[in-house]
Amino acid sequence: MEITFTVLGAFFAVIIGVLHVANKKSSLSTFSNYAVGERSFSSWFVAMAYTNSWWPGATFTAFFGLGIAAGVIGLYALVYTVLGVIAMYFIARPVWKWGKRFDLRTQSDLLALRYGSQGVKTLSSCISALALFPWLVLGLQAMGALVQWASLGQLDVTTSLLVGVGVIAVRQIWTVQMGMRGLIISDMVQGIVAYVGSSVLCIGLLLFLFGGFKNIQELPAANLTLPGFDSPVGGWYYFSLVAAGIIGSLCWPMIFTRIYTGGSVGEVKKGVIQTMIISLIFYGLLILVAMAAIPMLGVAANPEEAWFVLTQSAGGTWLLAAALLIVFAATMGFVDGVVQSLGTQVANDIVGVIRPLRDKQEIIVAKVAMGVFVGLALVVAYNTYNWPNLVNLAQISYQVIIQLSVPIFAGLFWKRGNRIAAIAGMVSGTVIAVGMSIPYFAEAGTIPWLAGISSGLVGVAVNLVVYVACSYTFPSTTLERTRVSDLFDRAKARTLVDVDVESSNTPVAPETAPSSSS
Amino acid sequence: MSAEKTTVSPNATPKVVVFGGLIVVAYVIALAPPIYISLSAVHDVVAGLPLSVWYMFGVCIFAVLTCSALYIYESVRKELD
Numbered sequence: 001m002e003i004t005f006t007v008l009g010a011f012f013a014v015i016i017g018v019l020h021v022a023n024k025k026s027s028l029s030t031f032s033n034y035a036v037g038e039r040s041f042s043s044w045f046v047a048m049a050y051t052n053s054w055w056p057g058a059t060f061t062a063f064f065g066l067g068i069a070a071g072v073i074g075l076y077a078l079v080y081t082v083l084g085v086i087a088m089y090f091i092a093r094p095v096w097k098w099g100k101r102f103d104l105r106t107q108s109d110l111l112a113l114r115y116g117s118q119g120v121k122t123l124s125s126c127i128s129a130l131a132l133f134p135w136l137v138l139g140l141q142a143m144g145a146l147v148q149w150a151s152l153g154q155l156d157v158t159t160s161l162l163v164g165v166g167v168i169a170v171r172q173i174w175t176v177q178m179g180m181r182g183l184i185i186s187d188m189v190q191g192i193v194a195y196v197g198s199s200v201l202c203i204g205l206l207l208f209l210f211g212g213f214k215n216i217q218e219l220p221a222a223n224l225t226l227p228g229f230d231s232p233v234g235g236w237y238y239f240s241l242v243a244a245g246i247i248g249s250l251c252w253p254m255i256f257t258r259i260y261t262g263g264s265v266g267e268v269k270k271g272v273i274q275t276m277i278i279s280l281i282f283y284g285l286l287i288l289v290a291m292a293a294i295p296m297l298g299v300a301a302n303p304e305e306a307w308f309v310l311t312q313s314a315g316g317t318w319l320l321a322a323a324l325l326i327v328f329a330a331t332m333g334f335v336d337g338v339v340q341s342l343g344t345q346v347a348n349d350i351v352g353v354i355r356p357l358r359d360k361q362e363i364i365v366a367k368v369a370m371g372v373f374v375g376l377a378l379v380v381a382y383n384t385y386n387w388p389n390l391v392n393l394a395q396i397s398y399q400v401i402i403q404l405s406v407p408i409f410a411g412l413f414w415k416r417g418n419r420i421a422a423i424a425g426m427v428s429g430t431v432i433a434v435g436m437s438i439p440y441f442a443e444a445g446t447i448p449w450l451a452g453i454s455s456g457l458v459g460v461a462v463n464l465v466v467y468v469a470c471s472y473t474f475p476s477t478t479l480e481r482t483r484v485s486d487l488f489d490r491a492k493a494r495t496l497v498d499v500d501v502e503s504s505n506t507p508v509a510p511e512t513a514p515s516s517s518s
Numbered sequence: 519m520s521a522e523k524t525t526v527s528p529n530a531t532p533k534v535v536v537f538g539g540l541i542v543v544a545y546v547i548a549l550a551p552p553i554y555i556s557l558s559a560v561h562d563v564v565a566g567l568p569l570s571v572w573y574m575f576g577v578c579i580f581a582v583l584t585c586s587a588l589y590i591y592e593s594v595r596k597e598l599d
């Protein structure tokens with residue numbers, strides 16, 4: 001117990017030290033600096049921040065457990081991650097350029113600009129905030145489970161949870177204080193420990209514990225085959241998992257805003273490729289270890305805890321401490337990303353729309369909102385710690401948040417889409433997704449009579465049909481069409497900065513987003 | 519006001535056709551039920567791993583290579599901004 005807590009404590013101290021140093025150098029004079037880190041980060045920071053927000057600590061418990069329980073299907077998360085992040089490559093140019101030009105800070109800011117509507121902004125932000133909250137609760141609960149493992153079973157559930165959430169709460173002092181800049185800098189340190197560390201650990205396990213891929217070669221066909229049409233879950237089940245993941249990848253606000261944090265379009269695009277490579281290596285190795293561990297009955301008996309059981313049995317307390325450290329780093333990065341995103345959205349997209357705020361006021365509102373969300377999540381985490389359906393609720397939130405994909409992607413590539421279409425599409429898609437999820441709550445929204453298609457995908461289909469129909473039925477005014485055309489031209493244009501402007505060293509004042517036409 | 523010159527990226531169509539086509543191929547291989555069901559049912563061992571495992575990795579590696587090639591292409595043509 002001393003070893004595990006010493007390792008975790010030392011790492012926590014390193015993170016706090018890094019944040020202290022970074023805090024002295026940071027400038028938080030404007031809300032933009034606070035919310036998007038001055039749009040100044042290189043590709044590696046963009047990639048690691050994306051990875052840290054995308055792969056939470058649950059990767060090493062739930063997803064590793066899935067690899068052990070079901071085999072090759074555990075790699076589905078890698079497929080949807082790699083194919084999903086490609087979308088970031090293609091939207092990098094319009095999103096980053098509009099972001100820089102119009103001082104956009106959130107995903108909903110972009111929708112407000114594209115559709116010229118504050119209603120779209122607030123609606124999309126409310127949907128994403130509601131979808132994020134269950135994941136914040138799960139993140140805090142994961143910390144509790146981690147502390148219990150670190151105590152080698154000596155602490156009870158309640159104490160473990162209180163210690164775990166206490167650690168995360170202390171960490172939030174710096175997230176609240178420093179905003180995005182602190183988040184991205186700490187993501188780099190946490191990401192190296194979590195993903196580089198786990199890759200090294202997995203290579204070691206494959207070489208020295210399993211002697212290569214021998215166990216995987218001898219697995220039964222059921223562990224090596226994806227579900228077909230004759231399976232209980234249906235032939236569209238795998239499609240549904242991967243498609244929802246791809247569509248949803250850029251709907252999460254803490255993922256989307258990574259585009260704004262890059263120093264240029266090129267840095268964002270390079271960051272996309274680095275994200276793909278990091279995910280391919282670390283997650284690929286992780287699931288290979290899970291599959292190699294399938295024959296070990298002791299591990300397979302409790303898949304969710306398999307990562308800890310496996311490492312402890314392979315290398316004793318020190319290796320368990322390394323495994324805990326990896327999960328700790330991944331969990332902290334994820335929770336920080338969610339908290340920062342929630343606070344920024346409330347200040348920028350909800351309160352800021354109701355009552356326009358100055359920069360300092362926005363920062364204060366964001367900090368208060370972050371504190372409120374963490375406090376609320378602590379209470380819910382404590383009271384629902386043994387409620388198994390929370391995971392289902394979090395998965396259903398995925399079905400809801402993918403409804404943002406239609407206004408985001410259609411809006412970026414199709415000029416005709418307008419605010420009526422965006423609002424009508426999002427509302428109808430969300431109603432369908434929630435309505436169809438309720439009867440299939442236990443299946444996390446997967447619908448058996450549709451051969452495994454999820455409620456969220458049905459909602460997206462309806463959302464898209466409504467969006468297209470409304471775009472044609474309620475065409476935009478000539479003025480609005482001209483404004484949107486101008487936006488698209490700006491995104492396509494390759495800007496060559498005039499020598500005089502560059503040498504004058506005078507920053508170009510960002511334009512304000514066009515006022516609402518609603 | 520800023521003094522900016524703008525030019526629209528020339529010859530965008532071949533790039534869209536070639537790289538867009540390759541990315542569509544990646545999505546089809548990953549998402550078409552007849553493809554993933556049949557390929558994941560092949561368990562012959564190649565380079566230490568069953569083919570069904572290589573199928574999953576193959577989709578991802580193909581996507582990474584396509585995106586990397588696109589980045590290099592845009593970088594060489596100075597289209598990255």
